[in-house]
Amino acid sequence: MRKVTLLEQSSLNRGMMPLKEHIPASPSSGSDSSDEIEERADAYLPSAQKRYCHACLGLVAFTTLAVTVPTCVWGVVDPFASISAGYTVSVLLLQYWMMEWPQCDSRPIGLLLAAALVFTLPTALASFLNWSIRVRIAAFILDVTLAACTYVLTIRGPAYEPEKNAMAKRTVIITGCNSGIGLVTAKTLAKSGATIIFACRTESKAKEAMQEVLEEAATHGVTESQLKFMQLDLSSLSSVRCFAQKFQNECEELHVLVCNAGAFFPTKSVTQDGLDSCLASNHFGHFLLTQLLLPTLLATEKKGGEPRIVSVSSCLAYEQRAFDFSQACKVNDDNKAAFLEDPEYEVFRAYGQSKIAGMMCLRELASRLQEHGSEIPVNAVHPGEIDTNITGSLHPALAYLTKIFKPFVRMMLKSPYQGSIGTVFASTSLEMATSNHMAGEFLMRLEPIRANEAWLNDADCLKCWNVSIALTGAPDAVGA
Numbered sequence: 001m002r003k004v005t006l007l008e009q010s011s012l013n014r015g016m017m018p019l020k021e022h023i024p025a026s027p028s029s030g031s032d033s034s035d036e037i038e039e040r041a042d043a044y045l046p047s048a049q050k051r052y053c054h055a056c057l058g059l060v061a062f063t064t065l066a067v068t069v070p071t072c073v074w075g076v077v078d079p080f081a082s083i084s085a086g087y088t089v090s091v092l093l094l095q096y097w098m099m100e101w102p103q104c105d106s107r108p109i110g111l112l113l114a115a116a117l118v119f120t121l122p123t124a125l126a127s128f129l130n131w132s133i134r135v136r137i138a139a140f141i142l143d144v145t146l147a148a149c150t151y152v153l154t155i156r157g158p159a160y161e162p163e164k165n166a167m168a169k170r171t172v173i174i175t176g177c178n179s180g181i182g183l184v185t186a187k188t189l190a191k192s193g194a195t196i197i198f199a200c201r202t203e204s205k206a207k208e209a210m211q212e213v214l215e216e217a218a219t220h221g222v223t224e225s226q227l228k229f230m231q232l233d234l235s236s237l238s239s240v241r242c243f244a245q246k247f248q249n250e251c252e253e254l255h256v257l258v259c260n261a262g263a264f265f266p267t268k269s270v271t272q273d274g275l276d277s278c279l280a281s282n283h284f285g286h287f288l289l290t291q292l293l294l295p296t297l298l299a300t301e302k303k304g305g306e307p308r309i310v311s312v313s314s315c316l317a318y319e320q321r322a323f324d325f326s327q328a329c330k331v332n333d334d335n336k337a338a339f340l341e342d343p344e345y346e347v348f349r350a351y352g353q354s355k356i357a358g359m360m361c362l363r364e365l366a367s368r369l370q371e372h373g374s375e376i377p378v379n380a381v382h383p384g385e386i387d388t389n390i391t392g393s394l395h396p397a398l399a400y401l402t403k404i405f406k407p408f409v410r411m412m413l414k415s416p417y418q419g420s421i422g423t424v425f426a427s428t429s430l431e432m433a434t435s436n437h438m439a440g441e442f443l444m445r446l447e448p449i450r451a452n453e454a455w456l457n458d459a460d461c462l463k464c465w466n467v468s469i470a471l472t473g474a475p476d477a478v479g480a
């Protein structure tokens, strides 16, 4: 699915074109055996490790050069130039490793060139020309400018604020919004008038978060009646069903469904339903929830409510070349031990796999909705690397370390507010109000990025959809 240009919109508006007709055929479309799919999925591991090694080696090489060359060879060093260029290179290396720049982009290249210039210029000036106090001040201003540009272009990203009252009389479900990106999204959308359903698994955490929203947003006129808690544990299919039933009993319309909740699973485990915990929490739960709420979304669309579905994905999905279908199965007492004994289990891979499954079903859903004549936009956003509680789910020690080194962490990672901008943009902007403009896209820095191999593969997307229907028992609300 590609971004439809404004020029093309008029022809699209005349008649709905099924999205799949726009998708270039993948070289591997359709004919793969499950072994071949697993092999393609496995190709992730060496590539991630390679990138990690590249990033570490690059950092070590740069730091060594930055400190030793100027001091040993010329006997001069400009510490500010080293810090500023070092900061730029470290941030870019981290983001390169995290697949933040999956396609060629002039911004990181420009920043790297600027870092090289800022770093070498003072040494060259001091060695061959003029290194007076005035030149030093000019060089210092250059150093600060580089650090500021690095922060704005790589960490902060583009800014976006919804219009005042843009969400008045609109109902928004946000899963996992008691902390992190979801909580800030809830605050922003409540401030612009929306009624927020806190779809969280722990009541006490949700109530605390709702209190925080009320205290912070009271000056924007946010009232208690705008915030509602409904219990939802995405790792339990029965909890998802109860939530959907309760929502449909209490609310007639749904304008935005934000599938935000997510977690890392450092060790492999299975849920009560016999599903892999990582896939269940990050993909199957949201899949079932979306299917169950589709009738409400379609009914809201019929009334002219322009509903949307937004999924908070991750660029770690982007590096997955295929979904490993062998992990999408129901485990019982007989095969549980064999399923859990997986020496190749790796936390980032499992997380990326759960996110790629979500992305593949999202593409299939976007396409099916268009085929059914619906204009509900379904898109995913990558929030960036954010300083949130999710690092705690990776390892508890990381949560303490990020607290201790907060100022340093904030220089390398986005704040939850900065991380919520993509979700808020996809939930409120006029550009994304219908699928005529954008559907089945993956947004980074508010722009759709080139699709990856896995979600361009129509046959695999359909298979992932069918497997998800079978394993969750979801109703196929937009069946082919």
Ligand SMILES: NC(=O)c1ccc[n+]([C@@H]2O[C@H](COP(=O)([O-])OP(=O)(O)OC[C@H]3O[C@@H](n4cnc5c(N)ncnc54)[C@H](OP(=O)(O)O)[C@@H]3O)[C@@H](O)[C@H]2O)c1
Pocket: 175, 176, 177, 178, 179, 180, 181, 182, 199, 200, 201, 202, 205, 232, 233, 234, 235, 236, 259, 260, 261, 262, 263, 281, 312, 313, 314, 315, 382, 383, 384, 385, 386, 387, 388, 389, 390, 391
């Ligand atoms: N932070 C990043 O760098 C980053 C990068 C890329 C993508 N993301 C994605 O952004 C989304 C939000 O994460 P975050 O960074 O804001 O992390 P966070 O602060 O840990 O928030 C995650 C939320 O999801 C909830 N959750 C987890 N499993 C759940 C389940 N089974 N049922 C219901 N709720 C569940 C958590 O609830 P509890 O508080 O009860 O655990 C929490 O409210 C996630 O989908 C994550 O994958 C984050």
